[in-house]
Amino acid sequence: MTFDGKGNVVNTFTRSVNGAISRGSVTGLYTVNSDCTSPLSQSNGTHYDRVVAPDGSRFNVIETDTGTIISGTAMRLGHE
Secondary structure, three states: OEEOOOOEEEEEEEEEEOOEEEEEEEEEEEOOOOOOEOOEEEOOOOEEEEEEOOOOOEEEEEEOOOOOOOEEEEEOOOOO
C-alpha cells in the first residue's frame, strides 16, 4: 500500500482465495485521526479500520465488511 499523506492510497496486492491466486490494484481514501485511528475505504467497496503507530512505522488493520475476515499488521518498508 502506498499512502500519499493527503488521504489517497493505492493498494497493489496478491491474494489467495480458496487457493486461487490473483493480483490487482485498487485506490482508496483514508484519514488519520488524532488518536491514531484511521478508517480506510477502497474503490472496490471494501472498508477497514486501522490503528497507526504514533511514528507511522506500522498499522494494525481489520476489514469491517460483513462476510469477510481479513486482519493483519503492516509495517513501513521505506518512504520518499
